[in-house]
Amino acid sequence: MVAAPFGGETICLAERFCAYIARPGATLTTHIGMLLFPRLTQLDLTGPYEVFARMPDTRVHLVSHSLETVVSDGGLALAPDNGFDDCPPLDVLFVPGGPGISGAIESRPTLAFLQQRAPAAQYVTSVCTGALVLGAAGLLAGYRATTHWLSLDLLPIVGATPVSERIVIDRNRITGAGVTAGIDFGLVVAGQLFGADVARAIQLMMEYDPAPPFDSGSPRTASAALVTRITERCQKLQDERKRLLMASRKTDGSTAS
Amino acid sequence: MVAAPFGGETICLAERFCAYIARPGATLTTHIGMLLFPRLTQLDLTGPYEVFARMPDTRVHLVSHSLETVVSDGGLALAPDNGFDDCPPLDVLFVPGGPGISGAIESRPTLAFLQQRAPAAQYVTSVCTGALVLGAAGLLAGYRATTHWLSLDLLPIVGATPVSERIVIDRNRITGAGVTAGIDFGLVVAGQLFGADVARAIQLMMEYDPAPPFDSGSPRTASAALVTRITERCQKLQDERKRLLMASRKTDGSTAS
Numbered sequence: 001m002v003a004a005p006f007g008g009e010t011i012c013l014a015e016r017f018c019a020y021i022a023r024p025g026a027t028l029t030t031h032i033g034m035l036l037f038p039r040l041t042q043l044d045l046t047g048p049y050e051v052f053a054r055m056p057d058t059r060v061h062l063v064s065h066s067l068e069t070v071v072s073d074g075g076l077a078l079a080p081d082n083g084f085d086d087c088p089p090l091d092v093l094f095v096p097g098g099p100g101i102s103g104a105i106e107s108r109p110t111l112a113f114l115q116q117r118a119p120a121a122q123y124v125t126s127v128c129t130g131a132l133v134l135g136a137a138g139l140l141a142g143y144r145a146t147t148h149w150l151s152l153d154l155l156p157i158v159g160a161t162p163v164s165e166r167i168v169i170d171r172n173r174i175t176g177a178g179v180t181a182g183i184d185f186g187l188v189v190a191g192q193l194f195g196a197d198v199a200r201a202i203q204l205m206m207e208y209d210p211a212p213p214f215d216s217g218s219p220r221t222a223s224a225a226l227v228t229r230i231t232e233r234c235q236k237l238q239d240e241r242k243r244l245l246m247a248s249r250k251t252d253g254s255t256a257s
Numbered sequence: 258m259v260a261a262p263f264g265g266e267t268i269c270l271a272e273r274f275c276a277y278i279a280r281p282g283a284t285l286t287t288h289i290g291m292l293l294f295p296r297l298t299q300l301d302l303t304g305p306y307e308v309f310a311r312m313p314d315t316r317v318h319l320v321s322h323s324l325e326t327v328v329s330d331g332g333l334a335l336a337p338d339n340g341f342d343d344c345p346p347l348d349v350l351f352v353p354g355g356p357g358i359s360g361a362i363e364s365r366p367t368l369a370f371l372q373q374r375a376p377a378a379q380y381v382t383s384v385c386t387g388a389l390v391l392g393a394a395g396l397l398a399g400y401r402a403t404t405h406w407l408s409l410d411l412l413p414i415v416g417a418t419p420v421s422e423r424i425v426i427d428r429n430r431i432t433g434a435g436v437t438a439g440i441d442f443g444l445v446v447a448g449q450l451f452g453a454d455v456a457r458a459i460q461l462m463m464e465y466d467p468a469p470p471f472d473s474g475s476p477r478t479a480s481a482a483l484v485t486r487i488t489e490r491c492q493k494l495q496d497e498r499k500r501l502l503m504a505s506r507k508t509d510g511s512t513a514s
Contacts, residue, residue, distance in 0.1 A: 049331065183467070201487065210440070
């Protein structure tokens with residue numbers, strides 16, 4: 001293949017310009033809204049953040065119910081840039097995962113924000129168990145999607161078809177698997193928005209040439225004993241998530257039953 | 258090989274207990290100190306942070322010259338947990354990279370902090386161009402090390418031998434390549450501290466089974482045109498870094514000439 005630097009970018013920018021004309025309130029700057037909530041898994045968010053912040057003419061907004069600092073499950077403090085009301089129109093709506101999704105699924109303002117912003121977004125996205133929050137908001141009903149391997153079996157509760165792949169694109173829904181999938185996810189989104197050449201340049205600057213020192217990153221490759229041990233240890237959490245998702249289905253008319 | 262769950266961990270914890278007895282001021286809790294400075298590349302730090310925060314009985318401290326919030330090159334705000342003076346004894350000393358390393362290399366208090374804490378640390382570590390900050394502090398003289406691919410040729414200025422590998426371990430120095438290498442690095446450090454079984458469990462929880470959507474993560478695999486374009490675009494920054502490292506060599510007697 002003959003190299004055509006930035007050819008893809010030109011096409012994608014033209015598409016974005018058409019979208020800009022077509023959509024009221026949209027601008028040529030790409031606005032990404034990343035949801036913050038207490039006890040999120042920070043790498044679900046900071047992986048794609050690193051990619052998004054390197055895209056041309058892009059602004060990343062950390063968006064939260066209140067403007068208070070949010071602390072991740074591992075103790076990292078993250079300060080919101082915007083509340084739900086003062087957040088600009090978003091081209092990409094993003095939800096990370098983590099133990100804190102239980103609180104997000106029970107938060108009516110959080111689900112309402114996602115439901116309100118999704119129709120105008122070019123892409124509605126998640127990494128890890130963020131997919132369960134999108135699902136609780138009724139935004140994955142009828143879509144193929146992925147999530148953290150431990151939670152794949154919960155997706156049907158919200159009407160989604162689970163797909164055990166690293167990244168799943170179904171129309172304008174883009175979902176990533178667990179935690180570190182956020183980097184692959186970010187590059188996929190960069191490619192969709194700006195073309196493969198921009199994504200490749202970002203990949204090279206981030207030296208994303210992974211070399212895991214162990215081969216234990218998926219239930220396919222990890223030892224059966226380890227998979228069983230983690231599954232058993234997380235059973236109570238997963239049961240709680242199942243209960244919350246069932247409850248969200250009852251209160252949210254937009255979720256497929 | 259017969260599976261021996263946590264066998265490795267037991268051995269490593271025994272080693273840590275011996276270290277605890279041997280080193281005054283050390284505790285059984287593993288303390289990791291991660292340096293913050295303005296315009297760091299956040300994923301250099303948040304990648305390994307995610308691994309460290311999942312290690313048993315471990316506390317991660319974000320350490321900075323002042324207690325003011327630090328903003329990454331991509332705009333993410335990070336709040337320090339400790340100043341240089343009130344930071345507890347550190348088992349692992351870690352330095353991230355990013356455009357802000359120029360300021361860190363010129364900051365006498367920052368280099369003094371690293372020089373003061375390195376002798377008592379079990380591991381002295383970096384990801385990406387954080388290696389240049391360690392080098393400016395005289396802490397890589399005589400060691401093999403790696404850094405972001407664009408900066409490998411700067412390592413000899415601080416007396417280090419550049420090695421174009423993802424992770425380089427030389428005695429108690431552990432250095433990682435650019436940005437995303439921080440995840441591989443974190444798992445290597447987890448394996449060193451707690452054994453391979455603990456690192457494997459963390460890898461599975463983080464679903465670290467990378468699948469880059471493009472093959473452009475290293476100058477070996479990226480197109481020659483892209484490598485040239487990025488190298489040219491960064492030339493001025495690299496020249497400035499070279500000048501700062503040469504200057505640090507003159508003012509820091511501990512750096513090999």
